[in-house]
Amino acid sequence: MQDYTFKGFFLRYKKRYLLGIIWLALVDILQLIIPQILRDFTDNLQAGLVGSPELIRYAGLIVLVAGGTAFFRFLWRLYINGTARRLERNLRNDLYEHFQRLSPNYFQQQKTGDLMAHATNDINAIRRATGPGVVMLADAILLTIATVSILIFTIDIRLTLIALIPLPFITLISLKFGQIIHKKFKKVQEAFSNLSDKAQENFSGIRVVKAFAREEKEIERFQVSNQNNYERNVDLVKSWGLFRPLVQFFSGMSFLIVIWLGGRMVIEEAISLGDFVAFISYLGMLTWPMMALGFVINHIQRGKASLERLNSIFDEEPDIYNYPDTNYKIDELKGEIEFDKLTFSYPDEDEPILKDISFKIESGQTVAFIGRTGSGKSTIARLILRLFNSDRESLYLDGHDINKVPLETIRENTAFVPQDNFLFSTTIGKNIAFHNPETDIELIKQAAREASVYDNIIDFPEGFDTILGERGVTLSGGQQQRVALARALIKRPDILILDDSLSAVDTRTEETILNNLEDIMAERTTILIAHRISTIKNADKIFVLDDGTIIEEGDHESLLNNEGLYYDLYQKQLLEEKLENQ
Known part of the structure; x- marks a missing residue:
């Protein structure tokens, strides 16, 4: 069987992915309009040019942009995440079909739990790489380029470059913590799998357990597995708990720079108050792309590793099959x-x-x-x-x-x-x-x-x-x-x-x-x-x-x-x- 590749997936569904990225780009464009509306509103409000009709107009513009954003967000989810789900369905069907063709000897050499993990965890990792991974990558590239360009060319290049200094650290933190979280999440899955195996084994063998009066001992064994599952989950929670504050710290550093430097520029009338409000809005929008760059690398790494594991299964040939000289005219047996x-x-x-x-x-x-x-x-x-x-x-x-x-x-x-x-x-x-x-x-x-x-x-x-x-x-x-x-x-x-x-x-x-x-x-x-x-x-x-x-x-x-x-x-x-x- 031919090996599966990400390139093959994307080429097969290139039209749907292209449309999905177009809808995603439109969402990003609409998101970039909001700070412009806020800048215009702030400057006009400061100049005393905003009355009830203007308030209604600005509110209507924001509602219109929000409605367009929601509509196009639905479309990119349908075309990108929906395509990834379609890929997941086809890949799982192909894997199950391949399992059915393999010889009994193959299953004697493999653990059922491992085969189930391939059909669930590995395929899910591939789906995330071809769905959320694509979204994060496209969103990070489009939003970062567009936002930085607007900040440089419409507000102030010095303020932009200085404010961006802490943001790359968010990418590095996301990349590092993504690897740590992935390893710990894998341990969580292993602990949960072990817990499930213990429970399933005891439910299936409950008659033997009772016949040998082993209830208390089996409860103790289950509690050990349950404690291990608890500890692995708490360990994961600690990593997540540390990751978010670190991201917020470096994001806060950028805002601190903007408030200090940008505030002085407003006082010195180098930029308007509306520019300052718009700048803070755009800066807030940049936090997510910096995080996404780190996450997308991890999604792709996991998806690639899972794809390699699945391809190793698809490369398995059945030991028992119809040879080229098979006589297909024999369609019944007499029993000799x-x-x-x-x-x-x-x-x-x-x-x-x-x-x-x-x-x-x-x-x-x-x-x-x-x-x-x-x-x-x-x-x-x-x-x-x-x-x-x-x-x-x-x-x-x-x-x-x-x-x-x-x-x-x-x-x-x-x-x-x-x-x-x-x-x-x-x-x-x-x-x-x-x-x-x-x-x-x-x-x-x-x-x-x-x-x-x-x-x-x-x-x-x-x-x-x-x-x-x-x-x-x-x-x-x-x-x-x-x-x-x-x-x-x-x-x-x-x-x-x-x-x-x-x-x-x-x-x-x-x-x-x-x-x-x-x-x-x-x-x-x-x-x-x-x-x-x-x-x-x-x-x-x-x-x-x-x-x-x-x-x-x-x-x-x-x-x-x-x-x-x-x-x-x-x-x-x-x-x-x-x-x-x-």
């Missing part, structure tokens, strides 16, 4: 799967998790994988889903190298139910119909019955309209697994993969679910991955894995007769069941 001497290692790992694996699954067959933890069972499922890349000509779907099958075809025709399910914070019905939100409610109910979760759902007061808590916390572990199973079944996929997805239900419920699935499994290729033999004993073929290799294969009876690892696992589980029933 073949591993041919496949060896696989996860990224950044040297030791292979699968070693020279070979087997074939016929279309419509139900097969199962069992083995010790870490033997490679779930890896096989992830490779079939192409969540990770396998070597060329080592894994085939319907006789096609999986690397040539479109990703969309694989994912659309496959349903995967992992052990660690994720449910969205929406209704149960919408979770089940996630694949197609327009699914008829009767089909949703049918899928729930097949997953043996229908009775649990209708027991809730809102039924299928029950809103789930974060990650489905409203439901028990078994209910979560069954809702996730219903979500997979409603797709009616060609390949159904259940990766230890019934581990949280009791054996009786598991048996009911498997009986419900008999007809469904008979019509499609089904892969069962489990630790419990009761889950897989009726499979057409069972593969036993150990240390990344297939050491046994066959049906339940033949594997028991072999008296190998499968037999040992079976005997161990029988003993565990007897102990539980005693």
